[in-house]
Amino acid sequence: MTSLSLAPSVDRLSFRRRLPRPGHLGPAAAVLFLVLLTIAALAPHLLIHTDPLAIAPREAFHAPSMAHPFGTDQSGRDILARVIYGARQSLTLGCGAIALSLSIATILALIGGLGGRIAEQGVRWLIDILFAFPVLVLALLCTATLGSGIGPLIVAIGVGSAAGYTRMVFGQVLSVRDAGYVEAARALGHSPARIVVRHILPNAFRPLVVTATMGVGQTVVWSAALSFLGLGAPPPAAEWGTMLSMGRDFIAEAWWMTFFPGLAIVVTMLSTTIAGRALQRAIEGRGS
Amino acid sequence: MILEVENLSVSFPTPTGEHVAVQDLSFTLQPGRVVALVGESGSGKSVTARSLIGLAGPRACVSARRLSLGGQDLRTLSSRDWRALRGRHIGMVLQDALVALDPLRPVGREIAESLSAHKWGTRAGRNERVHNLLEQVGIPDPVLRARQRPDELSGGLRQRALIASAIALSPPLLIADEPTTALDPSVQAQILRLLGRLRDNGTGLLLISHDLGFVARLADHVIVLHHGAVVEQGATAQVLGRPVHAYTRTLLDADPVRHPPRATAQHGTETAPLLTARDLSLNRRGPDGVARRILSDVGFSLHPGRTLGLIGESGSGKTTTARIVMGLTQPDAGEVIFMGERWVRGGRQGVPEGDRRPRRRAIAMIYQDPLGSFDPRWTVREILADALSVAGNHDHAIATLLDRVRLPASIAARRPASLSGGQRQRVAIARAVAVRPALIVCDEPVSALDVSVQAQVLDLLEELQRELNMAYLFISHDLGVIRRMCDDVLVMQSGRIVEAGPAAEILTAPRHTFTRTLLDAAQDLSAA
Numbered sequence: 001m002t003s004l005s006l007a008p009s010v011d012r013l014s015f016r017r018r019l020p021r022p023g024h025l026g027p028a029a030a031v032l033f034l035v036l037l038t039i040a041a042l043a044p045h046l047l048i049h050t051d052p053l054a055i056a057p058r059e060a061f062h063a064p065s066m067a068h069p070f071g072t073d074q075s076g077r078d079i080l081a082r083v084i085y086g087a088r089q090s091l092t093l094g095c096g097a098i099a100l101s102l103s104i105a106t107i108l109a110l111i112g113g114l115g116g117r118i119a120e121q122g123v124r125w126l127i128d129i130l131f132a133f134p135v136l137v138l139a140l141l142c143t144a145t146l147g148s149g150i151g152p153l154i155v156a157i158g159v160g161s162a163a164g165y166t167r168m169v170f171g172q173v174l175s176v177r178d179a180g181y182v183e184a185a186r187a188l189g190h191s192p193a194r195i196v197v198r199h200i201l202p203n204a205f206r207p208l209v210v211t212a213t214m215g216v217g218q219t220v221v222w223s224a225a226l227s228f229l230g231l232g233a234p235p236p237a238a239e240w241g242t243m244l245s246m247g248r249d250f251i252a253e254a255w256w257m258t259f260f261p262g263l264a265i266v267v268t269m270l271s272t273t274i275a276g277r278a279l280q281r282a283i284e285g286r287g288s
Numbered sequence: 289m290i291l292e293v294e295n296l297s298v299s300f301p302t303p304t305g306e307h308v309a310v311q312d313l314s315f316t317l318q319p320g321r322v323v324a325l326v327g328e329s330g331s332g333k334s335v336t337a338r339s340l341i342g343l344a345g346p347r348a349c350v351s352a353r354r355l356s357l358g359g360q361d362l363r364t365l366s367s368r369d370w371r372a373l374r375g376r377h378i379g380m381v382l383q384d385a386l387v388a389l390d391p392l393r394p395v396g397r398e399i400a401e402s403l404s405a406h407k408w409g410t411r412a413g414r415n416e417r418v419h420n421l422l423e424q425v426g427i428p429d430p431v432l433r434a435r436q437r438p439d440e441l442s443g444g445l446r447q448r449a450l451i452a453s454a455i456a457l458s459p460p461l462l463i464a465d466e467p468t469t470a471l472d473p474s475v476q477a478q479i480l481r482l483l484g485r486l487r488d489n490g491t492g493l494l495l496i497s498h499d500l501g502f503v504a505r506l507a508d509h510v511i512v513l514h515h516g517a518v519v520e521q522g523a524t525a526q527v528l529g530r531p532v533h534a535y536t537r538t539l540l541d542a543d544p545v546r547h548p549p550r551a552t553a554q555h556g557t558e559t560a561p562l563l564t565a566r567d568l569s570l571n572r573r574g575p576d577g578v579a580r581r582i583l584s585d586v587g588f589s590l591h592p593g594r595t596l597g598l599i600g601e602s603g604s605g606k607t608t609t610a611r612i613v614m615g616l617t618q619p620d621a622g623e624v625i626f627m628g629e630r631w632v633r634g635g636r637q638g639v640p641e642g643d644r645r646p647r648r649r650a651i652a653m654i655y656q657d658p659l660g661s662f663d664p665r666w667t668v669r670e671i672l673a674d675a676l677s678v679a680g681n682h683d684h685a686i687a688t689l690l691d692r693v694r695l696p697a698s699i700a701a702r703r704p705a706s707l708s709g710g711q712r713q714r715v716a717i718a719r720a721v722a723v724r725p726a727l728i729v730c731d732e733p734v735s736a737l738d739v740s741v742q743a744q745v746l747d748l749l750e751e752l753q754r755e756l757n758m759a760y761l762f763i764s765h766d767l768g769v770i771r772r773m774c775d776d777v778l779v780m781q782s783g784r785i786v787e788a789g790p791a792a793e794i795l796t797a798p799r800h801t802f803t804r805t806l807l808d809a810a811q812d813l814s815a816a
Contacts, residue, residue: 180657180662181662181663183616184653184719187616187648187652188649188652188675188678189647189678190678198663198674199663202665203663203664
């Protein structure tokens with residue numbers, strides 16, 4: 001190689017540096033969407049001024065246009081506004097359910113991993129029992145006993161998906177428990193509480209950050225599915241699953257009523273998955 | 289079949305430029321001869337070996353003026369040609385027998401695979417060949433062993449099984465990459481005899497090792513590599529006997545065998561012992577449900593400022609003894625008295641961990657694998673600050689501590705995973721010293737290190753012992769290291785202490801037959 005052949009390649013390199021590399025475009029778009037989603041959930045009025053519940057019978061069933069980019073529903077409500085306002089409930093459900101899942105998982109895993117042989121076996125059985133419960137049955141149980149609304153749904157999805165997380169955290173705790181650095185900390189004379197907080201929990205959670213990020217998307221899909229079945233917020237509410245179920249009756253005439261809430265669900269799921277993957281790569285890259 | 293290598297260079301492109309791994313290496317390997325590549329890790333030994341079997345990797349840039357095997361030019365081979373060549377013409381014994389064998393397959397099947405890959409014989413013929421091979425490498429009861437998986441075999445048997453699979457097709461050329469690293473002296477001696485027999489039967493052997501004693505016994509020709517460049521090469525007697533280059537001399541001097549034995553500390557024995565272990569016993573139920581004796585009636589005492597060596601083959605109970613002394617494993621019977629108080633008591637009614645915890649800082653430990661003993665998320669600074677907080681010291685002491693173990697202060701911001709083996713072990717020593725212990729338990733602290741690094745770490749341990757008047761319980765399978773470091777020695781076999789006494793006495797005039805076998809094996813290896 002001589003300096004002659006080097007010069008153009010240097011040029012090409014500096015040009016390409018201005019654009020994000022193709023591999024980074026997906027994660028960048030995903031993160032951007034998740035930021036928008038968070039804004040929509042916390043302060044939807046910043047994104048749109050239309051009231052998601054305002055009825056305008058004369059504007060019913062309008063196809064997407066400049067005035068209503070996503071069209072209107074059978075009562076003339078703006079679909080775009082409803083999709084944006086729907087983010088709050090979906091995200092609350094998604095994050096709430098994951099938080100509940102992880103809390104259950106952590107508590108069970110610590111009890112099972114550090115509580116001796118009987119506790120370990122007990123947690124194994126509990127995981128198997130939890131696994132046997134379908135989320136749907138749990139959701140029906142929760143709405144039947146606690147009434148409909150967002151709280152029971154969080155409990156249903158959180159408990160329903162806890163089994164998988166528990167099994168993962170439990171496995172991590174078991175392997176970290178016997179790691180050389182935990183033993184080294186014991187040999188230094190640290191208290192068990194300090195070892196749990198400073199070594200076992202952080203290391204057991206490290207691989208879980210990624211799965212939990214992807215899990216948020218999963219629970220959004222779950223919450224939409226449960227709302228679709230009528231277990232979530234009742235119809236006029238701006239909720240993606242409820243909107244899907246309302247639009248189903250008019251799918252032949254007004255495709256936009258189901259298409260846009262559906263799109264929101266799909267893109268949310270996709271974004272959390274892509275962001276989770278990028279996070280995984282970043283963590284692995286740092287580890288090696 | 290002659291292997292001719294002339295001006296072999298291997299380089300790897302890196303973001304900061306080209307990294308030259310091997311430069312202008314030339315040698316000829318004839319049947320029945322042994323060429324040895326010697327050098328520290330990172331000197332390019334293994335890269336050379338991989339280049340010779342076409343496995344240097346897709347990113348490697350291999351060039352040579354001449355690279356031929358029996359007249360065939362190796363430089364132009366396609367990957368298909370390489371596959372035909374490997375195994376049949378060049379056998380390779382990889383370094384780590386535990387990793388190199390498939391854990392889920394019986395070793396017999398593993399060996400048969402290298403035969404079937406080259407379409408050798410029929411199925412029945414291959415099975416017979418496998419048994420012959422296992423017998424040939426000195427594995428007793430080959431029919432049974434062939435059916436066992438690697439985890440059911442000891443380290444020595446695994447290494448021999450690996451050699452058996454490398455010589456399955458009787459290749460005229462065999463490359464052995466560190467064939468005895470991490471093996472006991474007696475197993476090392478067996479491998480040495482096996483390789484010697486192969487050489488006598490006409491196999492050309494390329495031996496890669498950092499163990500100069502081993503090389504001296506086997507090789508005809510020695511090549512010393514340093515940072516990828518040949519610093520010296522020639523007949524073994526000449527290179528190792530009258531080295532010309534300074535680096536070769538450094539390597540030779542680093543060999544613990546050449547170091548004068550420890551001038552035994554005269555003080556200490558008249559005072560009360562720091563630690564006394566009495567009648568330690570431990571049984572463990574094996575996977576078959578049968579209780580096995582791990583330790584029986586182990587007892588010893590250790591005085592302040594002295595070093596007690598613990599030697600024996602792997603599985604003899606050395607590490608278990610160390611763990612009991614650390615209070616990490618609860619024995620079935622016996623007791624340990626530390627600094628005049630009960631530290632460990634066997635049986636169901638042990639010393640409660642809460643009683644032990646405030647006293648733990650008086651015993652520190654250094655592990656064979658320091659990396660595993662560091663939290664992967666933590667930097668060196670965090671690791672040391674954590675240990676210092678136990679002793680009530682704080683941040684400002686980190687620089688002093690790093691200086692004490694001869695590490696630059698800049699290392700504090702790095703994670704152990706990015707450090708070299710020697711640096712990691714120094715960090716481990718710094719952590720151990722941080723709590724100002726009266727005793728450090730060292731479990732094979734240098735066996736994973738290169739000889740020259742090993743010598744530096746041993747120097748450091750000796751120096752710290754003098755300065756801080758600490759006692760060491762020192763486990764090693766390397767008798768050279770033991771001779772250099774220890775005042776007293778315990779010899780263990782199958783969970784019992786078979787001999788105990790001053791190091792000078794035991795290592796020169798052993799009374800027990802087992803100690804004599806251990807010493808003979810070590811002698812076999814180091815007598816050049």
